[in-house]
Amino acid sequence: MSELTPLDKAEAAVREAEGNSDIARVVAAVLATQQAMQQQAPAQQCQRDHPKPRRSGGEWIGIACAVCVGGIGIAFASLALAILGGTAAIVVLVLRSMWTDYQKGR
Template sequence: MNEPTPLDKAEAAVREAEVSTDVARIVAAVLATQQAMQQAPAAPQQHQCQHDHRQRRSAGEWIGIACAVCVGGVGIAFASLALAILGGVAAIVVLVLRDMWRDMKKGR
């Protein structure tokens, strides 16, 4: 029937080569663009602040600070309570000693 002639086969091969060559050129151009983008230095920032930005505290640090304040507050409360008890005991001792001193002076 219609068997392709060698000339038709050659033309088909040339058409395939042209198409694949275009694809190869496109792939080569894309690869060259990617390489150029990777080798290009990063653009410098437009605006740089002159002052130093301090790093913000994390939630864990705030929780630690809150715990330290609570423990410190409880410690101060116990210390105040201890001083109040010590003051009361000292007052009682002074009153008892004064009463004993008066009794010794009167000769009881």
């Protein structure tokens, strides 16, 4: 007599559970069916390494433009900080001079 495959066993369990209203048997039949299906069709995995997509010319032009705009922004920010620092130094010197003149006048 030939041995039953897992799928045949699962089908027999389902037929047995159909006539019985016992929930545990229905659940067991469903689980057996799922297990049999998993054993029949194992998941195939792709073993091939896919090459990374290369950038097009347009993307490189966009990157270059972004770098240029960023560089110009950093230059303007540096210039603004230099002007701010010079202005702050002049204000401090003027206030110091005014303070010494005020102290001498007393």
